[in-house]
Amino acid sequence: MQENFAAVYRADTAAVLEELSRTLNSIDPASLERLADEILAADQVFFVGVGRVLLSLQSVCKRLAHLGIKAHYVGEITEPAITKNDLLIVGSGSGASLFPLGIAKKARSAADCRIVHIGSNPNSEMKEIADFMVRIPVRTKFYLDDEIDSCQPMTSLFEQSLLLVGDILAKMIIEHRKLDMKGLWQYHANLE
Numbered sequence: 001m002q003e004n005f006a007a008v009y010r011a012d013t014a015a016v017l018e019e020l021s022r023t024l025n026s027i028d029p030a031s032l033e034r035l036a037d038e039i040l041a042a043d044q045v046f047f048v049g050v051g052r053v054l055l056s057l058q059s060v061c062k063r064l065a066h067l068g069i070k071a072h073y074v075g076e077i078t079e080p081a082i083t084k085n086d087l088l089i090v091g092s093g094s095g096a097s098l099f100p101l102g103i104a105k106k107a108r109s110a111a112d113c114r115i116v117h118i119g120s121n122p123n124s125e126m127k128e129i130a131d132f133m134v135r136i137p138v139r140t141k142f143y144l145d146d147e148i149d150s151c152q153p154m155t156s157l158f159e160q161s162l163l164l165v166g167d168i169l170a171k172m173i174i175e176h177r178k179l180d181m182k183g184l185w186q187y188h189a190n191l192e
Contacts, residue, residue, distance in 0.1 A: 015151050016160075023138055023148050023161045024168075031134045035089075036169050036176075038114055039069065042087035048074040048103045049091035052159040057091045060166030066187045067173055074103050086113045093140050093158040095124025104129045118165070120147060120158055136161045 002008050039045055045064060047057040057073060064071040072079050082088065088107045092100045095117060107113055108129055117130035120140045127133070138148045138157045150157040174181070 012151075019148070019150055019152070019157055020160060020164065023136060023157060024164060026137055026148060027161075027165065028135065031132065032165070032169065034132060035116055035118075035134050036172060038087050038116060039064065039169070040173065040176075042114065043083065043085040044070040044072060044080065044087070046072050046074055046079075046082055046086060046088045046107075047091065048088065048100045050097055050099050052155070053091045053093065053097075053162065056159045056163040056166070057089070059163055060170075063166060063170045064173075066184050067170060067177075067179065068187055069173075082107055082111045082113055084112050086111065088113055088115045090115060090117045090126060090130065091119070091162055092117065092124075092126065093120040093136075093138070093155050094142065095119045095121045095126035101125060101129075118162060120144075134165070136165070 045061070047061045048054075049057045054073070061071045061073050088104065090100045090104050095101070104115055104117070104126060107115060115130045117124075117126040117133045118136065119126065119133065120136055120138050121142060121144065122133060122135055136158055137146060138155070138161060139150050140147060140155065140158075148157070173179075174184075
């Protein structure tokens with residue numbers, strides 16, 4: 001592959017970690033606090049996204065379920081009906097992805113539930129649908145002036161940041177609710 005693979009690996013690792021640190025520190029803590037409050041206030045939390053964003057959201061969904069929160073992703077075979085007492089979290093860097101945008105519109109008209117957009121583009125059509133946005137200001141396909149650039153391909157930095165934000169919020173919810181880490185295993189899958 002490369003003559004000095006180890007050195008390149010270490011340099012690339014440092015670059016990716018620096019990007020993640022810069023990105024996570026650029027997210028507005030007030031928006032994250034509001035998101036945590038919405039999660040805790042909702043009867044159920046639903047997630048929608050596509051591609052690698054969906055994979056990150058599914059991981060966050062699973063982690064919230066480990067905390068005893070009723071969490072689902074749109075399209076799962078056992079997905080229940082969404083109601084006005086629920087929260088829909090829409091993950092879309094651009095805010096223009098067809099499926100998440102359509103589901104947000106449907107949730108607004110069918111249930112008038114709370115909707116949060118986690119994305120990069122603050123000027124997308126999601127702005128008119130979501131109650132608020134948690135902005136992860138990283139490079140999108142639109143190359144907005146204030147986006148954090150990345151050495152990684154396409155939207156990797158967004159998907160990684162999304163997963164880490166979910167895990168950080170889960171940790172904060174555990175601390176807020178004074179949950180016993182050992183006791184959380186009661187919610188973990190046991191058919192493995």
